[in-house]
Amino acid sequence: MTRWGIIGTGRIARTFAQALAGNENSVTAAVASRTLEKAEKFAEEFGFEKAYGSYEELAKDESIDIVYIATPMSAHYDDTMLCLKNGRNVLCEKSLALNSKMAEEMFALAEEKGLMLMEAMWMKFRPTFLKVKQWVDEGRIGKVQYIKADFNNFVPYDKDDRLFKADCGGGALLDLGVYPLTFVTSLLGEPEDIITHAHIGRDGVDLSHEITLVYKDGTFAATTSGFEIQNRNNAVIAGDKGSITMGDWFFCSAECTLYDLDSNAVEERVFPPEINGYEYEIREAERCLANGFKESPLVPKSGTMQVMRIMDRCREIWGMKFPQENTND
Numbered sequence: 001m002t003r004w005g006i007i008g009t010g011r012i013a014r015t016f017a018q019a020l021a022g023n024e025n026s027v028t029a030a031v032a033s034r035t036l037e038k039a040e041k042f043a044e045e046f047g048f049e050k051a052y053g054s055y056e057e058l059a060k061d062e063s064i065d066i067v068y069i070a071t072p073m074s075a076h077y078d079d080t081m082l083c084l085k086n087g088r089n090v091l092c093e094k095s096l097a098l099n100s101k102m103a104e105e106m107f108a109l110a111e112e113k114g115l116m117l118m119e120a121m122w123m124k125f126r127p128t129f130l131k132v133k134q135w136v137d138e139g140r141i142g143k144v145q146y147i148k149a150d151f152n153n154f155v156p157y158d159k160d161d162r163l164f165k166a167d168c169g170g171g172a173l174l175d176l177g178v179y180p181l182t183f184v185t186s187l188l189g190e191p192e193d194i195i196t197h198a199h200i201g202r203d204g205v206d207l208s209h210e211i212t213l214v215y216k217d218g219t220f221a222a223t224t225s226g227f228e229i230q231n232r233n234n235a236v237i238a239g240d241k242g243s244i245t246m247g248d249w250f251f252c253s254a255e256c257t258l259y260d261l262d263s264n265a266v267e268e269r270v271f272p273p274e275i276n277g278y279e280y281e282i283r284e285a286e287r288c289l290a291n292g293f294k295e296s297p298l299v300p301k302s303g304t305m306q307v308m309r310i311m312d313r314c315r316e317i318w319g320m321k322f323p324q325e326n327t328n329d
């Protein structure tokens with residue numbers, strides 16, 4: 001059994017807690033909030049053994065095997081470092097950090113302490129993504145020539161929502177864009193060049209963007225993300241022998257289809273989640289801990305860092321900096 005702690009009691013913490021509560025080998029051991037009342041309410045709702053009114057108390061709890069960090073992007077660095085310094089393994093929400101420098105420091109401390117640090121990139125643990133990757137790796141669509149992946153989610157402007165706040169690590173890139181970028185780089189690796197445009201809003205973060213990733217051999221990939229439009233967010237991978245599509249909301253879609261060059265469907269697969277889809281990352285983290293792994297082969301440091309570097313470069317092109325970076329540089 002793996003004893004889990006959760007830091008933060010917001011939207012995704014609730015979804016993750018549901019998966020933990022339903023997963024056979026997981027113990028809902030402790031939850032921490034900046035407010036004790038919130039932690040207690042959360043603990044009661046999801047059956048956690050302990051509730052803490054500070055993140056530090058949870059980080060110091062030696063009975064916890066791994067901490068899931070579900071705070072805004074701007075807090076990931078401090079919360080992760082706090083847990084690692086106190087000897088806890090960490091599964092930290094995407095995007096792992098505000099920039100690649102911070103992410104490197106987080107991984108360096110994990111290595112120094114002999115602990116596991118993994119980005120909670122849940123898409124990559126899901127059976128649908130793994131099937132698509134398998135088809136590509138087996139050459140079922142030949143050489144990949146083009147990938148298109150979108151994640152647009154209409155969110156009405158709210159100056160107090162972390163999504164629009166620069167000091168929370170807001171903007172579409174780190175919140176949504178990280179998914180299509182991870183999808184593309186998982187299949188094609190780091191690009192040779194990046195062409196990108198963004199619409200930067202009044203608070204200094206990107207409200208929407210498009211990114212073209214250009215590869216040496218003529219392959220390219222196009223991604224869009226943003227809060228200003230709503231589309232169905234599917235993904236297409238086109239090769240010289242066929243193509244693959246994933247259903248709507250590709251990163252959490254249960255469906256994928258393989259087509260030949262005449263667009264005939266040759267294989268269709270559906271993988272409904274067993275709990276709510278987060279159980280796969282939970283099980284992989286538990287498998288890694290049980291085997292003494294410091295990283296998962298499914299979401300290794302190298303993959304997270306590739307995407308962090310691309311996001312740094314995009315923001316550099318757009319001229320977008322987080323307030324924390326102005327003082328850190």
Ligand SMILES: NC(=O)c1ccc[n+]([C@@H]2O[C@H](COP(=O)([O-])OP(=O)(O)OC[C@H]3O[C@@H](n4cnc5c(N)ncnc54)[C@H](OP(=O)(O)O)[C@@H]3O)[C@@H](O)[C@H]2O)c1
Binds near residue numbers: 008032071075174
């Ligand atoms: N994997 C997924 O499907 C998925 C989906 C959504 C979001 N996420 C990721 O999960 C993280 C949290 O997103 P969310 O949508 O759950 O956010 P949220 O609803 O705003 O919750 C974030 C929580 O973090 C804590 N927190 C600490 N410092 C904070 C600050 N300065 N401002 C606001 N909250 C603060 C709060 O908990 P306490 O008050 O209890 O301390 C808050 O409830 C982000 O990194 C996001 O990218 C992942």
